[in-house]
Amino acid sequence: MEAANPIMSRNNIGTPEEYRKRKVALISGISGQDGSYLCEFLLAKGYFVHGIIRRSSSFNTGRLEHLYKDQHQKPNMILHYGDLTDATNLAYIISQVQPTEIYNLGAQSHVKVSFEMSEYTGDVDGLGTLRILDAIRTAGLEKHVRFYQASTSELYGKVLETPQRETTPFYPRSPYGVAKLYAYWITVNYREAYGMYACNGILFNHESPRRGRTFVTRKISRAVAEIHLGLSDCIYLGNIDAKRDWGHANDYIEGMWLMLQQDEPEDFVLASGETHPVREFVEKAFSHVDIQLRWEGKEDNEVGICTKTGRTLVRVDPRYYRPTEVELLHGDPTKAQTKLGWKRKVDFPSLVEEMVKADIQILQTPGVNQN
Numbered sequence: 365m366e367a368a369n370p371i372m373s374r375n376n377i378g379t380p381e382e383y384r385k386r387k388v389a390l391i392s393g394i395s396g397q398d399g400s401y402l403c404e405f406l407l408a409k410g411y412f413v414h415g416i417i418r419r420s421s422s423f424n425t426g427r428l429e430h431l432y433k434d435q436h437q438k439p440n441m442i443l444h445y446g447d448l449t450d451a452t453n454l455a456y457i458i459s460q461v462q463p464t465e466i467y468n469l470g471a472q473s474h475v476k477v478s479f480e481m482s483e484y485t486g487d488v489d490g491l492g493t494l495r496i497l498d499a500i501r502t503a504g505l506e507k508h509v510r511f512y513q514a515s516t517s518e519l520y521g522k523v524l525e526t527p528q529r530e531t532t533p534f535y536p537r538s539p540y541g542v543a544k545l546y547a548y549w550i551t552v553n554y555r556e557a558y559g560m561y562a563c564n565g566i567l568f569n570h571e572s573p574r575r576g577r578t579f580v581t582r583k584i585s586r587a588v589a590e591i592h593l594g595l596s597d598c599i600y601l602g603n604i605d606a607k608r609d610w611g612h613a614n615d616y617i618e619g620m621w622l623m624l625q626q627d628e629p630e631d632f633v634l635a636s637g638e639t640h641p642v643r644e645f646v647e648k649a650f651s652h653v654d655i656q657l658r659w660e661g662k663e664d665n666e667v668g669i670c671t672k673t674g675r676t677l678v679r680v681d682p683r684y685y686r687p688t689e690v691e692l693l694h695g696d697p698t699k700a701q702t703k704l705g706w707k708r709k710v711d712f713p714s715l716v717e718e719m720v721k722a723d724i725q726i727l728q729t730p731g732v733n734q735n
């Protein structure tokens with residue numbers, strides 16, 4: 365932190381005393397959906413925010429662009445190149461920036477992709493968490509840093525109990541879920557072994573216009589916008605009977621922050637408390653462009669047809685099926701509501717509407733980042 369600290373001294377961030385007085389957050393996965401909302405939220409609260417971004421051959425900071433303007437004179441945020449597979453780099457960043465809170469959101473976060481990149485997913489999502497926890501200890505910060513781990517409802521996997529809560533047994537159904545299981549338990553273990561303030565947020569699906577386009581909600585909202593504007597004919601989906609507990613990402617990041625502001629570290633479920641099939645998301649999304657669907661056929665041959673024109677707008681493509689599926693997620697957020705005072709604000713119909721409208725607007729605005 366003093367002038368000898370190369371990261372801090374080359375960035376015009378004020379005196380060491382000024383810096384030490386501030387709350388300082390480090391976010392892995394800052395360029396993702398949740399990372400960008402969390403960064404906005406923490407900056408608004410007066411935090412100094414550090415983020416870890418991966419080197420990429422193409423631009424990967426689109427979700428942060430609006431926050432990065434005006435950061436050159438007296439920045440409130442600094443982005444560092446890094447990777448959860450690189451322990452040396454993580455140890456260096458953490459020891460230099462001396463964060464007070466660390467949010468580990470970085471992950472290979474796509475469940476279907478994790479079946480194809482299982483070792484990599486284990487390395488990043490499982491061991492990556494261990495690398496951060498060890499980097500905190502190496503820097504001697506284990507009694508000073510508060511650590512948030514992005515755990516997931518995918519830990520529940522096969523349905524053993526509904527609604528799923530903090531005490532529901534885990535049974536992950538993908539390499540992603542299994543990697544996150546390791547991350548969950550190593551977080552618990554370091555809390556118990558070293559007295560670290562470390563929490564798991566077991567978050568159910570949360571979406572937004574910033575959701576990556578290969579996740580089902582954004583894939584649907586984008587396709588509906590394209591079909592509405594005459595840019596596409598049909599959307600191809602996998603298992604449309606899977607049920608998810610969907611909320612808005614912007615509501616969930618507040619819950620992450622609240623978990624790190626308590627007297628004692630604990631694990632919490634964040635969920636909407638409702639569950640809906642993918643099929644219902646599709647129907648609702650089309651209804652926002654005045655298209656009603658009727659379903660015909662069964663399983664792989666099922667199609668969604670526009671009741672007015674008779675055109676087929678939805679087809680099932682088994683390519684999107686997973687070797688093992690999580691059929692039903694339905695969370696119980698009672699503990700977070702009671703202990704954290706957390707409550708989601710955006711309901712399911714408003715979420716679908718916001719996503720479809722945002723995609724229509726993006727497609728109608730020339731020059732805007734089309735992601």
Ligand code: NDP
Pocket residue numbers: 392393394395396397398399416417418420424446447448449468469470471472473474488514515516517566567568569570571576
């Ligand atoms: P995204 O996929 O949008 O973002 C993932 C972030 O991780 C990106 O910034 C990505 O960088 C970064 N990342 C990927 N691999 C690495 C790596 N090897 N080293 C460092 N960073 C890496 O995910 P979300 O924002 O939706 O989710 C945030 C976290 O929460 C993830 O850990 C996810 O597994 C978890 N989660 C998400 C839920 C959801 O519904 N959204 C629910 C429960 C848990 P890049 O931009 O370069 O790809």
Ligand code: GDR
Pocket residue numbers: 473474475476515516517518567568569570578579580581583600601602603604606607608642684685686689690
């Ligand atoms: P999920 O999200 O696997 O729940 O993981 P995703 O949106 O990928 O899938 C949700 C459900 O929709 C079904 N589905 C399809 N999914 C995708 N991606 N593409 C399709 O075409 C399609 N058709 C049907 C899936 O089979 C699944 O049942 C997300 C991620 O954000 C994880 O990182 C996070 O941990 C969990 O949510 C909670």
